[in-house]
Amino acid sequence: MSIQLKRREAVQNDEVARYERMIEIREFEEQINGLFATGAIRGTTHLCLGQEALAVGLAAELRPSDIVMATYRGHGIALALGLSPESVLGEIMGKTIGCCGGVGGSMHLCDMDLGLLPTSAIVGGGIPIAAGAALAFQTQGKDGVAVSVFGDGASNIGAFHEGLNLAAIWNLPVIFICDNNIYGEYSRINTTTPLLDLHERAESYKMPHFAIDGMDVKAVQKGVAEAVNRARSGGGPTLIEAKTYRFAGHSRADQALYRPEGELEMWQKRDPIKVTEEDLLSRGLLTADRIAQIKSDMSTTIEGVVATCQASGEPTLASMFQNIWTPKGAINK
Amino acid sequence: MSIQLKRREAVQNDEVARYERMIEIREFEEQINGLFATGAIRGTTHLCLGQEALAVGLAAELRPSDIVMATYRGHGIALALGLSPESVLGEIMGKTIGCCGGVGGSMHLCDMDLGLLPTSAIVGGGIPIAAGAALAFQTQGKDGVAVSVFGDGASNIGAFHEGLNLAAIWNLPVIFICDNNIYGEYSRINTTTPLLDLHERAESYKMPHFAIDGMDVKAVQKGVAEAVNRARSGGGPTLIEAKTYRFAGHSRADQALYRPEGELEMWQKRDPIKVTEEDLLSRGLLTADRIAQIKSDMSTTIEGVVATCQASGEPTLASMFQNIWTPKGAINK
């Protein structure tokens, strides 16, 4: 079994491993900002700080043969699904060690062995694609499940509406997860749509729907498990709204000064890492010492990852010309 | 006052005139099929047989300074708003007498003096445009109302979702009328979406909504009036679902053999012309004799219209090159 698949198995099987993965994501994302400052990362990048529980809770309930279509805000999901930090950071740094060899970048992470389609940088673009993956499962008679993760802002775009309706009328094994972090870029949700409980939009397609606490990995798991069971057993699609919050700005330049006073602090009280820590502590699965140890180990690990990625090579000019067309006979290995 | 505006005033002020206009539309649409057979009409055309009440009821409640954005299935709405049968049929026949001089065709009818934007042949395409017209009214501080008429099938396209949400968040003076005739082309509604009461989709945007009996001109008027009042007084958009039925096929070639047995006959019992006849007869506003007279007069009138249009000239080659760019200084007269 590959290291990646072992990483995946860990979050599927062990709640401490899930906690550790959340720490990994937190540590990873916090490194990114620093790397921008040094010029090691260019372009843009979208952190998922505060949304670690959604990523990990989702990965815990899916099989590697299931399919996830996520967005530019995809580092956490990639790590949770099992991609190595090197392959994610390497991609963000445009290095050959990256999961896409450095030609994709932060917004396009992919590992088909772990069920991660290339994340899309087009808002809503992944929704119909996930429905299509589910269509393949259905047509092939497989029990796979496809998942589309997208934001609150994406729920206002046409592809959302069309994709959900299509999934509903075809009864596709797909789960739509609206990661409602209350902001689309710099716009608060109340300025872009009158409906705040976005899962209710599923009514337009007579699709089952509910909200979950996206700050609690166990709540995420429970909600995802319900939808996965429905999808896998032929019961069709579900719209899940995960109530979350983006602790950082939209993308690297953004200081998030538009947030109402106290809003961040209110949500930080429900920091998913804290929520899980308290749970694991209270149930005796972790101690304060162990937590400190995990955090400091992870910090060291991620520093090592940074070093590895920095040492990795730049892509060759030839790699710009590769992977545009499929070589004859090499289809979908 | 132009003849067109008089025709408009008639349907606004007089219920017998409304009945007559419905007869006109019926007679007009029935002529179209015959004209196809003779080759006088090419391309395609989409009849509104059975949907006359919606067209006339709508026109009755709007001012000429309001704006209507309709679809390829627009003959009835054009006639109801006051366009002359010559300008509509002439356009369908590609003659210079047509409202667009023959370069537009059956799917593109327009008369800005009567508030009819060029009807769109793109499903859902008119929805954002109507919202935009309403945006102009709102920004200019005018009390105009914009109306978008579209089909049940159109409610599954992205532009519907985006357009309604935008109108809702901006509180625009626009009315969305979903003409639910149960079919989109050859597909019955239940095969394309799980939701049959389409007005409920307004819940996704917290927009007021209701269904009306689209076979009864008075019910249409009542519903439209409610929405017009709301829009004109700053109350924002409404989604109205008109329950109607398409007595003919989707477009000229279509025999509508896909309809379940008895469905057409069931709806024909509620033929909007019959419904209005019974009402007007019962209230003594019409007699059986007068009805027969109106019908035979209208038949003669429309025959005359056909003759006039047949005698009208073909567009010159020069007209193909006109009206692509706005001449300097000639903007929106």
Next chain:
Amino acid sequence: MSTSSVMRFRQAIVAALADEMRADSSVMLFGEDVAEAEGPFKTSEGLLKEFGPLRVRDTPISEMAFTGAAVGAAIMGMKPVVEIMFMEFLGVALDQLVTEAAKMRYLSNGVISVPMVVRASCGSGLGFGSQHSQTLENWVAATPGLKVVCPSDAQAAYSLMRAAIQDSDPVMVLEPRILYAERGTVDTSHRIEIGKARVLRVGSEVTVVSLGQMVNVSRAAIELAGVDAELIDLATVVPWDRETVLESVKKTGRLIVVEEAPQSGGWGSEIVASVTSNLFGTLKGAPFRITTPDVPVPYSGVLEAKFVPTVEDVARQLKESIASGTTPKSWWELEGLK
């Protein structure tokens, strides 16, 4: 086994779809009214019946959703064919084809293939008016990762459709709507490779490159003009067959592109530009394009007949250009229009 028979262009499409669906159970078809109604242009006759509702599906009016669904299904091992009823409707779904499908392989380090086909009827001549009659090759043309083909007769419709379905990458098939009813002989064993132009007539005086419904017009114009032209049906717009075209122009020294696209910037500009850059020194006369005028497609039958290049007008320009070596005036310039 080679079987030849005469069939309509649209029947050739049906036959190609059916043959591919028989040969490969991962091929599926969806779009608006393609199943129960067998296609608005009857291009899927009998397919629902033979292959059943799992593989042949009607969709809601949701081009973005079903084009995107094809992307996802293709990645996961299906070979979906989707129908965009009129090419214009891609205007509500282009993102999925150009920005998603065409880049999936690149963005997966070569792991993913997207063997999907998007069929779309296109072009003028049937009185559908300005929103239902355009050729819009440009929307999809300059997109690395995407192939674009356009058959000009029943044989090409059959062979290119099979090739498109067999292709491991996304392929857009542009179907000139006016050809659906045309008959032609189809040999089901005949293959046309994507990326290969078809030399339909060998000649020495001039190379005429054409596509779609303009191929028939070009052929008739060559006859009428009585010139010894080499007629090339480009067949694939992307990646177009540089080799065949260059070889031909090397021989004839002249290039005329006859196309149903606006004068300012159709696919033919690329052909003329590329050939000129490569063969400049060897050309005997000005290479040029015969196109539609820069106007929306008019509805009136009288106007629409004149909108696309006509046999007479192409013949005139063929003769004039060979005689003079310069680019002839368009009919609208001659008429003093525009």
Next chain:
Amino acid sequence: MSTSSVMRFRQAIVAALADEMRADSSVMLFGEDVAEAEGPFKTSEGLLKEFGPLRVRDTPISEMAFTGAAVGAAIMGMKPVVEIMFMEFLGVALDQLVTEAAKMRYLSNGVISVPMVVRASCGSGLGFGSQHSQTLENWVAATPGLKVVCPSDAQAAYSLMRAAIQDSDPVMVLEPRILYAERGTVDTSHRIEIGKARVLRVGSEVTVVSLGQMVNVSRAAIELAGVDAELIDLATVVPWDRETVLESVKKTGRLIVVEEAPQSGGWGSEIVASVTSNLFGTLKGAPFRITTPDVPVPYSGVLEAKFVPTVEDVARQLKESIASGTTPKSWWELEGLK
């Protein structure tokens, strides 16, 4: 009154928007995060504050809806400017621009005008990856009824934006994202007409036609190569300035188009094709294009720097082509790539 000052390209856009909004109360602006946040690229700084929430509006992430809303508002007497944050996003809204807006006047017998502006940032160079770095002129180019401009410096950004807003027809303004931060002198009284190219350098040996971010590259390449080139910033892609380009090539006898677009079919193909058709007999050397390779825009900084034509490579091709009269090889052909 003429006022000149140095400002950034993005500030020139702000200034043009503000000046038009002051001059004409029907001008309004909407798009994602253009109001409160003053634009993702800070191209609407201060506008909400000065013109208020009726005229400067944030939209939901709904490109189809707000582009369509601009069409409707323009018809009804407003002059809306909408921002498409990255040109790619037009892939979910193209219908409204090409199939609706551009045809409204035609379909209303000349009664309706659609004075709307669609602004979109485009192009590569900033590490945004393959779905956020394309130039996609082709999507909108061959559309009668639609104009397309692309400024290459702060002055053009200011002047073309004003011209676009004042224009009575739909205009698409392509804003090379990499230029937003560049400084330049802006004379607010200087007008650039839509449809007029800018001759930035007079020369006799060769005509270089360029656009957007390639204009600076071309200028530097001309210096580096030490050739006496005439440099033309096309500025308007549709309708492009045939007259200026033809006059220049008549004089120089040579044409090179330097463009940020795929080798197979960018806007430059149209220039090369048209010039060749018209001036065939008078050309001294092969006209050709210097382009990007036919690949998706790569993310890696090393690769992206090489993806667009570089000063060195353009200079090489300038010199080679003048010396030989033939089309030089592209860098990737020289490197044996592809």
